[in-house]
Amino acid sequence: MAGEAHKSDLILRQAKQSLVNNRDHGGRRAVSIGRRSAALKREHALKRLKGFGLTVATILGAIVAAGIVLDGIGITGVILALAAVIAAMLFFAFVPKLKPPTREVLRGSDVKSLVGRTELWLEQQRPALPAPAVQLVDTIGLQLDALGTQLDGLDERAPAAVEVRKLVGDHLPELVSTYTSIPRHLRGEAQGGASPDQHLVDSLGKISAEIDSVTRQLASGAIDNLAIKTRYLDYKYGAGPEGEGQ
Numbered sequence: 001m002a003g004e005a006h007k008s009d010l011i012l013r014q015a016k017q018s019l020v021n022n023r024d025h026g027g028r029r030a031v032s033i034g035r036r037s038a039a040l041k042r043e044h045a046l047k048r049l050k051g052f053g054l055t056v057a058t059i060l061g062a063i064v065a066a067g068i069v070l071d072g073i074g075i076t077g078v079i080l081a082l083a084a085v086i087a088a089m090l091f092f093a094f095v096p097k098l099k100p101p102t103r104e105v106l107r108g109s110d111v112k113s114l115v116g117r118t119e120l121w122l123e124q125q126r127p128a129l130p131a132p133a134v135q136l137v138d139t140i141g142l143q144l145d146a147l148g149t150q151l152d153g154l155d156e157r158a159p160a161a162v163e164v165r166k167l168v169g170d171h172l173p174e175l176v177s178t179y180t181s182i183p184r185h186l187r188g189e190a191q192g193g194a195s196p197d198q199h200l201v202d203s204l205g206k207i208s209a210e211i212d213s214v215t216r217q218l219a220s221g222a223i224d225n226l227a228i229k230t231r232y233l234d235y236k237y238g239a240g241p242e243g244e245g246q
Contacts, residue, residue: 033123033141036116036148044098052092059084100124103177106169111161114169115148121173128180130187130197136204143211144168150218160218167210175203 032038063081067073073081101109101117109117122137129137147164154161179187179200187196194202 031123032119033126033138034115034119034145036145037119037123037141040116040120041098048092048096052088055088055092056085059088103173106173107165109165109169110156111151111154111164112148114165115144115151118168118172119144122176125176125180129176130200132201133179133197133204136201136208140172140204140208140211143208143215147211147215147218150215154218160214164214167207167214172207175200175207 032041059081063073063077066077098120100120100123103121106114106117106121119141122141126134126137147168151161151164154164179196182196189195190198
């Protein structure tokens with residue numbers, strides 16, 4: 001118990017220090033919790049930019065063709081063309097937005113895309129979480145980036161890949177979803193000694209520690225001997241929001 005408490009305190013201190021560093025370097029908290037989710041957003045933005053460029057090129061091509069056929073398009077044609085460009089700009093500025101992945105998508109993701117998708121999913125859940133949990137989610141985002149580096153060269157069929165998908169693509173989202181399913185006015189109420197807020201923070205701390213442990217084992221090459229512990233499942237069987245509610 002003392003060791004677990006010390007580990008939770010350490011994780012919380014690391015999370016707070018991470019937030020301080022972000023404020024010092026950026027003046028405000030970054031929207032993305034990890035590099036991989038940020039990369040997915042940049043990729044999506046680039047696709048929208050390319051779509052806008054292609055649309056504008058099509059409009060200009062139509063203007064040129066109409067000018068040749070009609071021997072000029074006149075002021076009305078210019079206004080219509082300008083309106084079309086503005087409409088295209090507005091469309092690609094707001095639509096299509098990058099949709100966060102669903103839990104079903106996370107479960108079916110390969111290990112190479114799992115990290116970025118999980119980071120995107122967690123970013124969507126942050127507003128519903130208490131402040132200490134938000135700090136841990138930000139820390140987990142950094143840890144997922146480190147884990148992703150180790151997963152890039154991992155065989156999809158390797159036992160380690162299967163276990164990582166369970167941890168990151170199943171158990172972590174299940175924990176957060178279980179918490180957010182609890183009515184807001186009940187999340188801070190102590191039930192059996194601790195509130196759902198406290199259970200969420202404790203369980204996120206355990207998952208954070210497990211992700212760090214898995215990353216270290218993968219980095220050391222101990223893939224065949226990788227054994228993910230099940231401490232983070234305590235929340236489901238009495239030490240977490242779902243178990244406490246039951």
